[in-house]
Amino acid sequence: MVNDRGDTGARATGGAGYALLVAAAPGGRQRLMDAAGALHQLAAVPPAALLGTAGGASVVQLVDPADPQTVLTHLRTAAAHEGPVLIYLAGQLTVDTKQRLPHFALARTTPRTARYTALPWHWLAAELARRPAGSTTVLVDLVADETAWPRLSDPLLAGRLLAAGLTLYGSLAPAPPKRRTAAPLYSRAFAAALRGTAQEAPFALLHERAVAEAGLGAGPELLFDGSAVAVEAPAAPLAGAPPQSAPPEPGGGVTRVAEDPAKRVADGAGPVTRVADGAAEAEWAVPPPRPQQAPAPVAALPPPPSSAAAEQAPPPGAVPDPHAAIFEAAHAGRHSEAASMAAAWEQEALRSAGPRSGEVIHWMEVRADLARLADDPARACELWMAVADARLGNGEAADDPEVEGAVDRAHHQWQQVQDPARAQALAPFLISLRGRVPGRRPGALEAVRRRAEILEAASRTG
Numbered sequence: 180m181v182n183d184r185g186d187t188g189a190r191a192t193g194g195a196g197y198a199l200l201v202a203a204a205p206g207g208r209q210r211l212m213d214a215a216g217a218l219h220q221l222a223a224v225p226p227a228a229l230l231g232t233a234g235g236a237s238v239v240q241l242v243d244p245a246d247p248q249t250v251l252t253h254l255r256t257a258a259a260h261e262g263p264v265l266i267y268l269a270g271q272l273t274v275d276t277k278q279r280l281p282h283f284a285l286a287r288t289t290p291r292t293a294r295y296t297a298l299p300w301h302w303l304a305a306e307l308a309r310r311p312a313g314s315t316t317v318l319v320d321l322v323a324d325e326t327a328w329p330r331l332s333d334p335l336l337a338g339r340l341l342a343a344g345l346t347l348y349g350s351l352a353p354a355p356p357k358r359r360t361a362a363p364l365y366s367r368a369f370a371a372a373l374r375g376t377a378q379e380a381p382f383a384l385l386h387e388r389a390v391a392e393a394g395l396g397a398g399p400e401l402l403f404d405g406s407a408v409a410v411e412a413p414a415a416p417l418a419g420a421p422p423q424s425a426p427p428e429p430g431g432g433v434t435r436v437a438e439d440p441a442k443r444v445a446d447g448a449g450p451v452t453r454v455a456d457g458a459a460e461a462e463w464a465v466p467p468p469r470p471q472q473a474p475a476p477v478a479a480l481p482p483p484p485s486s487a488a489a490e491q492a493p494p495p496g497a498v499p500d501p502h503a504a505i506f507e508a509a510h511a512g513r514h515s516e517a518a519s520m521a522a523a524w525e526q527e528a529l530r531s532a533g534p535r536s537g538e539v540i541h542w543m544e545v546r547a548d549l550a551r552l553a554d555d556p557a558r559a560c561e562l563w564m565a566v567a568d569a570r571l572g573n574g575e576a577a578d579d580p581e582v583e584g585a586v587d588r589a590h591h592q593w594q595q596v597q598d599p600a601r602a603q604a605l606a607p608f609l610i611s612l613r614g615r616v617p618g619r620r621p622g623a624l625e626a627v628r629r630r631a632e633i634l635e636a637a638s639r640t641g
Contacts, residue, residue: 195235195237195262196230196231196232196235196236196237196263196265197230197236197238197239197257197260197262197264197265198226198238198239198264198265198266199241199253199254199256199264199265200221200222200240200267201218201240201244201250201253201266201267201268201269201283202214202241202269202270203241203244203250203269203283203284203285204243204270204271204284204286205271205284205285205286205289206287209284209288209289209324210271210360211271211322211324211354211361212269212270212320212321212361212362212363213362213363214243214270214271214363215242216362217269217270217366217367218242218267218269220363220366220367220369221267221318221366221369221370222240223370224373228373229373230263230265231263231379231604232262232263239253239256239257244286245286245287245296247285247298247299247302250283250285251298251302251306254302254303254306254307255306258306258307258309258310258315263314263315264307264310264314264316265315265316265317266307266315266318267317267319268319268320268321269319269320269321269363269366270283270284271283271284271321271322271324271354272321272322272323272324272327272331272351273288273290273293273323273326273327274293274326274330275293275294275297276290276291276293278294279330280299280300280301280340281299281327281330281331281340281341282299282300283298283303284297285298290324300341303317303345304344304345307344307345308344313598315346316346316348316382316405317346317347317348318348318369319347319349319351319403320349320350320363320364320366320369321349321351322351322352322354322355322361323351323352323353323354324354325354328353331351332353332399332401334401337351337401341403342403342406346382346405348382348385348386348405349386349402349403350364350365350393350400350401350402351400351401351403352400352401353399364394365389365390365393367393368390368392368393369385369386369389371389372385372388372389379604379608380608381561381564381565381604381608382405383404383405383562383565384561384565384568384608386402386404386405387565387568387569390534391534402526406518501520501524502545504520505517505520505521505545505549506552508520509549509552509553510552514549517549517552518546518549521542521545521549522546524545525539525542525545528541528542535572539569540566540569543562543569544562544563544566544585547562547563547566547588547592550562551592556593556595556596557592557598557601557605559592560589560590560592560593560609561589561605563585564585564586564605564609566585566589567585567612567616571615571616577615577616577617582616583618583619586613586616586618587618587620589609589612590613590623590627593605593606593609593627594630599634600638602630602634603631603634603635603638606630606631607631609627610624610627610628610631613627
């Protein structure tokens with residue numbers, strides 16, 4: 180499916196899969212989320228669609244488990260599975276009173292007993308760290324209680340504590356008002372995106388659709404988009420980051436955790452011999468985007484600071500254009516820094532302009548080009564496909580140059596993917612896009628299909 184470190188966000192297309200779906204929350208007044216309702220959303224999705232596997236899948240559900248050792252046993256069973264694995268967690272996070280580390284609350288968890296009755300989050304990362312690159316995804320729909328949110332509302336710290344070493348998609352929100360229970364909005368939207376996708380779509384695209392459908396662009400939620408996080412947080416604000424105001428109040432900015440795409444490649448098992456598909460490439464090749472240049476900006480950039488700091492904000496012209504600093508960092512090899520800056524600006528655009536706005540799409544394009552510069556063509560392909568899907572979802576025509584350009588770049592980056600399994604996982608949605616956006620070069624759709632057939636034949640014989 181995807182991986183705890185080397186993931187591209189593509190879903191697996193072959194082999195038997197394994198899904199562990201866990202919904203848990205303390206009883207009584209301590210319960211902050213309808214976790215079981217969240218689980219039902221995904222449990223209703225056919226296993227093959229849930230995992231994106233053609234070879235069938237096993238699905239195990241745990242509803243309100245009380246013993247962390249029981250959950251750990253199931254995690255170890257999932258970690259030992261040879262095929263693609265999905266771990267889904269719905270419920271709430273708390274922190275223990277001694278080390279202040281995040282724990283996934285179970286049925287008997289209380290604030291004082293979290294260390295003994297909840298699942299330590301680092302157990303999850305430790306068990307999945309043993310799995311092969313490109314094989315595991317963690318999907319979450321979580322709320323953080325009053326002990327956890329003050330720490331986890333910081334996106335850098337949340338990334339270090341929750342996303343390090345994992346391919347993590349989902350949402351983390353603060354606790355709802357007293358006597359209220361949070362609804363599993365992300366799970367509902369993600370399940371709807373799975374059911375509404377005719378072709379196998381990458382997890383990154385499903386995540387983007389779920390965020391837009393659930394309307395998660397205007398609250399204080401933290402969104403995880405499948406990019407593992409750089410472990411070390413910078414000591415000072417990055418030069419190209421958007422202006423920061425006070426910590427977000429309710430209704431403040433959404434924050435997504437970002438990572439260095441090159442690290443995901445470096446953490447893999449090394450280069451894989453490429454399937455011989457030169458004939459397909461020779462018939463159709465797209466030149467890469469011009470080097471050392473960001474996609475043309477759209478709308479007004481940079482975005483304005485948050486309203487909380489409006490009175491102290493400098494005039495719009497006084498905020499420097501961030502593109503120079505971002506691409507300077509990328510060309511200097513500081514890919515984590517560049518990705519973090521671009522992700523911060525994308526989230527500011529998401530907060531101020533909303534999902535699929537021109538500003539958000541622009542920063543998706545910047546992130547795609549940063550993935551290319553970091554030599555991560557699979558991630559670049561995935562992001563360009565997400566750009567094309569967003570533009571088409573906005574009603575842009577299939578022959579619009581921006582739409583065609585996004586699909587052409589996705590196609591080109593896909594041709595550079597050397598790992599046959601990752602290329603095969605990305606192929607179905609690229610074929611779907613090419614069917615809608617054939618482009619101006621003849622033979623593009625046939626070239627994708629031909630290589631996909633070669634990859635599938637090789638996976639069967641291998």
